[in-house]
Each structure stands twice: as C-alpha cells, then as structure tokens.
Amino acid sequence: MEEKKKPPVKAIIQLSVSLAILGGALLTRWFYPEETRAFIRRYISGGLDYTAVLSEMGESLRAFVLGVPHPDEAVDNPDVDDLGAPPPDEAVDNPDIDDLGAPPENSQDGGVTLSNLGGFDAPITWVNADFLPSFTGEEDNTAPIPFGTVKPDKVDFTFYQLPFAAARPANGTFTSGFGYRIHPIYKDWRFHYGFDIANETGSDICAFADGTVAATGVSGSYGNYVILEHADGYVTLYAHCDSVSVSEGQKVSAGGVIARMGSTGVSTGPHLHFELRRGEFFLNPSLYIDIE
C-alpha cells in the first residue's frame, strides 16, 4: 500500500529515458552506416562473432546428438564427395606455391578479422584495411605457422591444366585466400578451403566454367549455396548466396549468373566463398582466377 502512495516519478523518468534511448538506437541503426555498429561490436567483443559461436555450438550439439563428425573435423563435404572421383589427369607441379598456404599479401596490412565460424571450410574471413577501415587490430598475421603444422590431407596445391575455360565467379574485393589463417576466435592456425570475394548484396555470382548444377541448398555455415559439377571431375561451390537462380540438374555456362551475393549462413558481410575441388581434393582457386 505504501508503494502506491509514492508518486512513481523516478520510475517514469527512468522508463522515459530508456525508451528515448531505445528510439535513438532504432533510428541510429536505421540512418547510420553499418561501419559504426561494426566498430562498436568489434571493440566490445574483441572481434568475437557471437552468432558464429552460437552456430558452432549448434553444430557441435548436432554432431554429438546424431553421432556425426563435426564439420570442422570432417573435411569431407558429403554433397561434394558424392560427385565422383578425380580423373587420372596429368598433374603439373607448380614450384611457386607455398605448401603451407601463407596468407595473401593484401590481408597483412593491419586488417583482420571479422569472422565466419563453423563449417568445414573453416571460414575465417580475412578482411583487409580497405574493407574494415576502422579496425586496427594487433594480431600478427604474418607470424610463422607453428612448427609441425601440416597440409590437410584433402588439400592439393598442385596446379592442373584445366580442361575447360574458366571465368571469374564474382567481382569485388578479394578478402580471404586459400590456406592457413590465424583463427580470429581461437587464435590458432586453421585452414581456409576456398577464397572470399566481398561485394554488395545482390552482386552477380557466375559459374566458374560450363557445367551442371549438382546441388543447391541451405547450410548452417554455408547459407544458400550452389555446387556445380564441371568436366573431368572438377567441382565448384558458391556459398553465402543471397539467392540462387539455378536448380539441380540445370546446365550452366561459364560466366553465367547462377546466384546473387549475400551474407547467409555464418557470415559477417556480403561475400562469395568459393571453393574448387578436383574429386575429393581441394585446389587453390587463386591459381585459376585472376584475383587482382
């Protein structure tokens, strides 16, 4: 009864101020650029992507419940694995390739590390200074890979003569290369099985080469994805698409639009995660596409 007698002025003021702040947050979110929020998020969380952590927990739980390997442990992508063994092509060694997949040069100038976490592609996105102008992290991306680190079993750094003409799968900023990276969350070296090209949502994603759509779908880590099967057992994967414009079994031509760039799945910004496989082995797509 005593509480009722007191005029709740203090509570009203508190609530009013809080509602004003909430309104401000909504308006600010609407009118101010994403970079501002990203800046605050990074400085609060140290670059840790909590949605990615949640996805990782969900994936681990599924692996535990269903008794299947965790995607990080299983390099195999079942969708891709079913697509056939590699042809017995003649391989041409490329002496220029670092077997340990050193980080790309354009990722070393102060920029790291919004991340995509989860999925066997170990999708750790290197973001260069142009992409994240406000971030000045101190991670040493040029640190040597720890002694004893080995090339993953299903990675093939060999350069093959492709039996078909190849096209660039997307235009934009090359933000992440094929090879080992310092994981922005676990701070250890992990392998990135493709490369990333960032551009605006809705940008064209094109077929790497003539082929057939082997699969389309949605994955927790990949988001909307397309898998194309090309001649001689080559397979390409296009992940984090905003939308997919082809369907399974459809024939596609090199350079033809198959999807739109987006940020679905475990991703912190619109980009294409592109993988190239030859049978069960991941190839370095940078060797076949001019990324400059």
Added chain:
Amino acid sequence: MTVGKLRIRAGFVLLVAALVYLDEGYFLWIVFGAALLHELGHYIPLKLFGGRVLSLELSGGGLSMEHDARSSLGYGKELFAVLMGPAVSIGFALLFSLRDGMITERVAGMCLAHGFFNLLPMRGLDGGRALEIVLESNGVSSTHTVLRTVTVVCAVALGICCIALAVLYRNLSLPLALLYLLMLQKPEKAKIQ
C-alpha cells in the same frame, strides 16, 4: 511500468536498446526466443501443479517470474518447476540441433548456453534457487550463508576467467557478462529466473 502481472523495468528497455543497436544475425530474436522457451519450462509445470504466477518482470537481468510455489506447492514441486526451465532449454537445444540450418543452429546454441548458464549454483539463477530449495528442505539453518558463499566462489571463479579472457583477447563482452551476473545478486523474493 506495470501492466497487469507484467512489470517492465527501465533496465530491460536499455538492454533491448543495446541489443537492437548491436544486433546481428537475428541475435536479439534468438535471445528472446530462448528466454521465452526457458520461462515456459517454468510456467507450465507451475500451472499444472496449481501454483500461481504473481508477476512477470522484464528487467536488465532478463525475464523473471514471481510465484507462490513454495507456499502452495511445497519444496518438491517447486524444485521440479525450477529445474524444468534449464531442462526445457536443453531439450529444445537438442531438438533444434537435429535440423540443419543457420537459424536452428543458432537457436540450439543459445538454448544450450541458456540452459547450462542457469544451472550455475548462484543466487538469481535456477541452479542457485535449486540449491536453496534442497538446503531448506533438508533443514539446513545456514542456507543463505551457504548460498552466498557458493555464489561468491562461482562469481570469483567466473570473474577470474572473464578478466583473463578479456585481457588475452581484448574482449569487453566478458566483463560485461560478469557485471550482468553481479546485477542479478540483488536480494529478491521467491523468483524463478
């Protein structure tokens, strides 16, 4: 602000404001969804046992429920209702994890974290409430002292971990989470968090 049995604190609005502003990847909705499922885990057994929900409070500490379970239901049923919150959270985490998909994975992760976090034996959390019920039902006279001690030990352990991780990874969200925990340590009545 009070609407019927629902009490909304300014801290809740501030929490929503922060989450709205920083939200990414449906994080805000996932948090609320997980919290709602958790509270349903408390609410349904309470209603089934004939208990009364006195009020629902939305505060900076999240969603909490005030009830009369102890006086009307007894220790056993109250303990069941308290533990059903984390149980339902973990159950939904398992359920959501069965389906592959971006949102379901995140909901599963949040439910799992929410369930286990609430099992910490700290005052203000379900684990602390369960510990309190067990001690009281066994006639332990120093229930509140024991609970306070366990809470302090947990808080210190968590605090050390938070500070260490914050220093190592320059991650301010962990000390903020610690502040959140400390905020829950206000003396309170029979509540299910």
